[in-house]
Amino acid sequence: LCLQLSYLPYLEIVLWLMLFAPSTAQDRIQILYDDQCNLCANAMRLVRWLNVIRVADFLPLSKNLETAAQYGIQPDDLYQNMHGLYQNRVFVGYDLYLLLARRNPLLWVVYPVLLLGKLTGIGPKIYGWVAQNRYRVSKACGLKPYALPARPAWKPLQYQRYGIITGVIVGFMLSTSLVYFETPLAKPAVKKTVQWYKPILLHTGLVPPNVFNHQDLSLGDKWVTVTRHYKDQPSQRVPFADAKGARLQYHLFDTLYFGNSLKWRRKAIRFDPVAFNQPEGLGYQYLLQLLYFDYQLHQAQAPTRYHIDVFASRATDVAIKDLDERYRAFKVYEFDFPVSAFETMEISQLKARK
Numbered sequence: 021l022c023l024q025l026s027y028l029p030y031l032e033i034v035l036w037l038m039l040f041a042p043s044t045a046q047d048r049i050q051i052l053y054d055d056q057c058n059l060c061a062n063a064m065r066l067v068r069w070l071n072v073i074r075v076a077d078f079l080p081l082s083k084n085l086e087t088a089a090q091y092g093i094q095p096d097d098l099y100q101n102m103h104g105l106y107q108n109r110v111f112v113g114y115d116l117y118l119l120l121a122r123r124n125p126l127l128w129v130v131y132p133v134l135l136l137g138k139l140t141g142i143g144p145k146i147y148g149w150v151a152q153n154r155y156r157v158s159k160a161c162g163l164k165p166y167a168l169p170a171r172p173a174w175k176p177l178q179y180q181r182y183g184i185i186t187g188v189i190v191g192f193m194l195s196t197s198l199v200y201f202e203t204p205l206a207k208p209a210v211k212k213t214v215q216w217y218k219p220i221l222l223h224t225g226l227v228p229p230n231v232f233n234h235q236d237l238s239l240g241d242k243w244v245t246v247t248r249h250y251k252d253q254p255s256q257r258v259p260f261a262d263a264k265g266a267r268l269q270y271h272l273f274d275t276l277y278f279g280n281s282l283k284w285r286r287k288a289i290r291f292d293p294v295a296f297n298q299p300e301g302l303g304y305q306y307l308l309q310l311l312y313f314d315y316q317l318h319q320a321q322a323p324t325r326y327h328i329d330v331f332a333s334r335a336t337d338v339a340i341k342d343l344d345e346r347y348r349a350f351k352v353y354e355f356d357f358p359v360s361a362f363e364t365m366e367i368s369q370l371k372a373r374k
Contacts, residue, residue, distance in 0.1 A: 055080035
């Protein structure tokens with residue numbers, strides 16, 4: 021199964037709409053709460069504020085004792101712990117809050133904490149203490165009575181509102197497809213008419229992702245190898261890159277990989293390799309940071325100089341049909357750097373460049 025990457029923004033919109041689609045009446049949690057308790061009523065006020073997709077309905081005990089009786093719940097139990105009815109099951113106390121956090125996407129961030137509290141037994145103990153002392157807590161915190169307003173019944177105007185919102189979303193997706201994609205509706209005259217819309221999309225980030233762009237694919241076209249030389253012992257390859265461009269152990273250091281190697285490779289695409297790596301060039305400054313990093317690690321071994329080779333290939337030139345020629349590495353520049361030069365340099369010269 022192949023998926024066009026350019027479709028991802030639209031799939032995300034669809035997934036978000038599915039995630040936050042309002043729940044059906046059969047799939048909602050019916051919460052029975054003590055509306056005479058200020059703490060309970062204010063807690064339900066917060067839960068209702070987060071009840072954007074309506075995963076729960078709120079039933080005050082003063083008006084719904086008969087509903088509770090249908091499930092065999094005794095009035096005394098109702099006033100000791102909060103109860104919830106969901107899919108013909110009864111959830112009590114802490115388990116009800118755990119269910120709410122699991123069903124409401126806006127509460128998923130606290131679900132792991134609540135689940136940990138359930139597994140350790142700490143959560144139910146805290147809830148039990150608050151439930152037993154809720155009237156004293158309400159008085160101590162100065163909580164005022166609060167009555168949840170009744171949810172208004174659905175009206176035709178509300179259906180019209182959701183229809184308008186759906187129409188705006190569909191219209192936006194359709195107009196965007198006319199700008200970017202080759203569709204049956206996107207005839208040349210139509211695409212030319214809606215081009216004014218493209219800058220708006222660009223400035224809001226609503227553009228098809230360009231993952232396989234030429235610049236990123238060309239990062240492997242140029243690379244450097246570095247050799248450390250000594251006075252009385254064999255030279256050693258610095259574990260930065262080999263002659264074929266493979267990244268070696270130094271790329272495990274994020275400061276070198278992201279702060280040096282990727283920057284050098286990305287900028288080397290646009291510049292002449294000789295001028296780029298001259299002492300006044302930006303590439304030379306990146307290589308200087310690499311050499312100084314290695315020198316600090318091996319200073320005790322007293323290296324005398326570094327030899328740098330700059331390689332290139334034409335791996336991204338699809339016009340070259342001979343693969344051996346296309347992937348052949350060839351040297352484009354080389355130079356030596358004496359270690360003694362570090363002694364005369366200022367630290368500012370070795371800081372990372374943008």
